[in-house]
Amino acid sequence: MLQNYLFVLILSTVALIIPVAAIVLGHFLGPRRPDPIKTATYESGVETIGDTWVQFRAQYYLIGLIFLIFDVEVIFLFPIALAFERLSLLSTLAVVTFVLILLLGLLVEWRKGALEWE
């Protein structure tokens, strides 16, 4: 079983080497003549005004949080799928309740307006 992960390790080494090699090769093959206009921020030819890292809407943060909750709960579902054949009636009920709570949570978020996007 662990041998499988050896393959993952080797493939990830190859997968890291290829983009790094390509970028380094491109760096040396291409010309290098930076000037202040060229390295300026590209904003359709208009001078940049103010700082780039502006405040962003709290909505994005909210979506990130909702995603986190859902993703963690979904990951809990996967082991259940493997053992589903052997689950007793009681544990099946528990699993169904778990999914129902997920649905309920979604409904609450919906009612609270967390899913609205103006």
Added chain:
Amino acid sequence: MWGNNWNWSEALTQFQMRLGAPEGAARLVAYGLGAVVLVTIALTLVLFLIWVTRKVVSRIQDRLGPNRLGPYGLFQSVADALKLLTKEDITPRNADVISYNLAPVFDVFGVFLTLTVVAWAPGLIGADLNIGVPFLVALGAIGIMSALMAGWSSSNKYALLSGFRVVAQLLSYEIPMVLSMFLPVLLIGSMKLGTISASQSLYLFGFNLGLGWTVFIMPAAALIYFISALAEAEQTPFDLLEAESELIAGFHIEYSGMKFAMFFLAQFMNSFFLGAIAVMLFFGGYQGPFVDQLPILGAFYLLIKAMLVYLVTQWIKGTFPRLRVDQMMQFAWKVLVPLVLALVLWQMIVMKIFSSSWMQDVSILIGNLVVGGVVLNVISNYLRRQKVVTKRAFEPKSLIGVMEPVVSSGD
């Protein structure tokens, strides 16, 4: 040779050991060879995919597309890659250099690792991890992270806006995608993509037709997966991340040369391999007629099916209008997520109530047909409304009626 438990890495290791190599070294060489072959196949595939995309979209738009270099312009993407190699590598002055340079590397890295669990044929799978499906989900997160890194570190407002949209879009569609991937896993009871592909066989009088695809039982799950995969691959109805008319090029606006090429590479590979995952989970993977007799056929079946899925995405790319941000978010959270959760619930209950697999399949199919109907209804309602809007905006009064005959000056 192609026994029941035949496996490419074992066969290669055994072969080297027969030649006299120690086991550890033999295994390392076998794995290294496998990794290089997989990556080479993927890179060649991308060159071909770029050509396919340009050709298909051109034909949809009544253009010729690339047709100069080589037969039917096949070598155009090779020439483009060479050109990108010799382009200047510009780093914007204010950029956060470390994450600016790491973002394209991570993007490609995440997609290359998908190759680990692609089941090409029986026994011909990089490594049949026992956590195959969650592994794929985890790799998807690397792509999201690198897009956010690129958007944040470029020090560009367009790129930053696109980075925000990455959070909104990719995170939202991750949920229905993972949940729809969960449905075949629940039915088959394994997270190994090799096992999932193998179990989609259909024996008729001892002959494997290879048509026991899960899509026949759960069409709605396949539909929801396909829609979310479109969003994850940033394909057209959901290409808000790089909406050309709003954000110029999205999060990779400040990238040039090879770094830009890396994002490009990752995006094409991502859209193809998301299709390949759809094929493995829902469309039988390598299954097809005669695959038991000649297992290598499986690789062709997989590639052909994945290419067909890819062609459908390009067809959609050529014909669908782009969604607005709010429409996109609402479609994910208010339509796809509740529906796919309902599907999960229904399938769990049904699999416990009925003991015969026949009854299970039929009731899962019924649930899926209902959900699929709802999804299609929402989409067609949206498109009908969209059609009315565009007609009002663009329909000319009458093209021919307005044109008046040229009055000669009569000299």
